[in-house]
Amino acid sequence: MGDAAVPQSYYGRPVVKPHVWKPYIPWYFWIGGTAGAAAVQCVAARARGEHRLATVYKRTALAGVIIAPPLLIADLGVPLRFLNMLRVFKPTSPMSVGSWILTAFGGAVAASTAAEVLGWERTSRGLEVLAALFGPPLTVYTAVLLADTATPVWHAAYDDLPHVFAASGIAGAAAMGAMFAPYEESRMARRLMTLGAIALPLGSRVMQKRLGPLLAEPYRVGEGGSFRRMSGMLALAGAALSIAGGRNAAVTKVAAACVAAAGVFERFAVLAAGKQSAQDPKYTVQPQRERLAAHSG
């Protein structure tokens, strides 16, 4: 009866539950990812002697660690129990590991800023390096967090999701540098921004390709598709503006806004596509059926 091709279901109801996170979470993913990459670019700018650019990155990271916790707390069912996140350290829970990464990163950024205010320059710079160590983990752990679920398009993409999040983080941080640093000091930021803006849709495309026709569908249709297309268009517009009009400070700022927005839309696309893939049981059942057939065949 060919029922392997047409997956059966219980009145079309989902097998797995879609995630229940509010839009605070994709915003957090973008802000945390941007802050993490900004800490790395801060140290790079410092090494190049571009201190005004480094300061922009440092303020970006600081803004991130100030905004991120309230977003996370607002999403909790029981916000007053947010400190329970630090009740244990659980290597099997990417959210537990991530909470500790965010805590360490936030501590380093805050301490570095405090040292800067007190005029302890060497301490401040040392703590910037410490923040830069925790930055990349902060940017990519959220990809592991999503991948370690039964949500079909997230788990199947565990190799590729970190690339997408890293590209978005690099692009977002660089966009802040290009936007707020003096033009003559932002050459590195502009270059990283263009690179990230090209890598973001490319990474997303590679991820969809490797997900295969069925599981790539949630990135083509519905809200997931709309957000993904918005992200792609904004990223490419940002890259094009940056390459073609990069000599003009005003055009660069427009490009930076496009690239930053592309990263936000990409995070919303991933969350929306995940929800869609959980809501339709075919995305859960069909790959599992194929897996079983491959094992027994």
Next chain:
Amino acid sequence: MELFDATNAAAEAATYDAAQPRKGFFTDTTLCIGCKACEVACKEWNQLPSDGYDFTAQSYDNTGELNGTTWRHVAFVEQLGAGRSEAAAAPHRDAVIGSVAGRWLMESDVCKHCTHAACLDVCPTGALIRTEFGTVVVQQDVCNGCGYCVPACPFGVIDKREDTDGHAGKCTLCYDRLKDGETPACAKACPTQSIQYGDLDELRTRADARLEQVRANGQFHDASLYLRGEDDGIGGAGAFFLLLDRPEVYGLPPDPVDTTRDLPKMWRAAARTALAIVGVTAVAALVTRR
């Protein structure tokens, strides 16, 4: 792989001072009459609120799914005419419903209390624990409602409770009753012994015999035990089932996996990417003119 083995909480539970034989449910769907007494008994005992009066217009199932406040759910599968699965066809068991040939399948679904429980693995607060009975329970006063367990469960069982403060809720296998040596409310209320409670080892033996019996009777050629073994993606379940059709027909996943199994691979992929962020930034810093 070590990470996964180390988190085999069922093995950890056996190290408790008060360790008991692992307890579980065997749900024999050949005996279920779809009365929903289990749903009601569960709600009563666990003081769970009503889900309202939704009318699904799909079957006699108006509950729909397991969620934060529904810990037993009786699935009601109506296989009439072309809608039925030929793979499971057993002609002499056909009923006549109205004038249409077909059959009804009922199954009381519940949390599977997995050996490798994804909800427990991903819980960042330690609110989800393994009990001395080998079951998986949410500590309501520890859970902060982060919602991570919800998409992590390969069966779509656990959910956030919107009726209270938003913490996660699911079947506890009546942890409080077990502590007093009582049978869980659903199994107690089941009038046909479709829901059987006991030591998991014993239930498995009983289920094997029952499967042989129904097959020997020639009634249900396609009957199978679901989650009976320990070699699946969740390392075996505390609650397993005798089904008459494919799992997905009942809304169950055919090959469930605790994705934490792949966590070391996931972290390696992420670590490579994290290094790439440093690498790309360093190269940009080095090759860009000042």
